[in-house]
Amino acid sequence: MVPIILATLILLWQAALVGYAFSLAGNSADEGARAGAAAGQGGGAQACEAAARKNLPDSWEADVACFVAGDLYDAEVDVVVPVLYPGFIDFSFTAPGRASAVWEG
Numbered sequence: 001m002v003p004i005i006l007a008t009l010i011l012l013w014q015a016a017l018v019g020y021a022f023s024l025a026g027n028s029a030d031e032g033a034r035a036g037a038a039a040g041q042g043g044g045a046q047a048c049e050a051a052a053r054k055n056l057p058d059s060w061e062a063d064v065a066c067f068v069a070g071d072l073y074d075a076e077v078d079v080v081v082p083v084l085y086p087g088f089i090d091f092s093f094t095a096p097g098r099a100s101a102v103w104e105g
Contacts, residue, residue, distance in 0.1 A: 010084070018081055018095070024060060025079040025097025028052040032075035036066050037101035044073060052077050059086040063094070072100040 029052065036048030048066035052075055056062055061080040066073070078094040 014084065017084070017086075021060075021079045021081045021095035022097070024056060025062070025077045025095045026099070027097070028055045028062065028064070028079070029075045029077040029097035029099035031055050032064060032066060032077065033073055033099040033101040036075060037073040038104050040104075044068070048073070048075050057086065061090065069100070071103055073103060074098070074100045 031054070032048040032052030035051030036044040039047035045066045049064045052064045052066070053062070056079070060082070063078045065076040068074070075098070077097040079097065080094050081091040083089040083091060
């Protein structure tokens with residue numbers, strides 16, 4: 001019975017990590033888009049990436065892309081989903097987060 005309980009706990013923990021990765025990706029993209037839109041034309045990309053990475057814990061890996069799309073400033077954050085512990089082993093898929101903010105300038 002112990003192996004079944006341990007396997008269930010591991011699966012539940014992994015499901016929580018996947019959900020947390022999606023939450024981190026969405027929040028980081030939102031913060032990045034907001035910072036990029038507030039920074040204006042000159043420093044939007046640097047402000048966007050800095051704000052997006054600021055909200056990610058150090059052991060979590062992510063790809064951040066910031067760009068302008070018409071009147072919107074878009075941020076895309078793809079957080080790598082870890083296996084059991086961040087920084088240990090990573091799955092081959094990422095949790096995507098996308099956000100847009102209207103230019104404030």
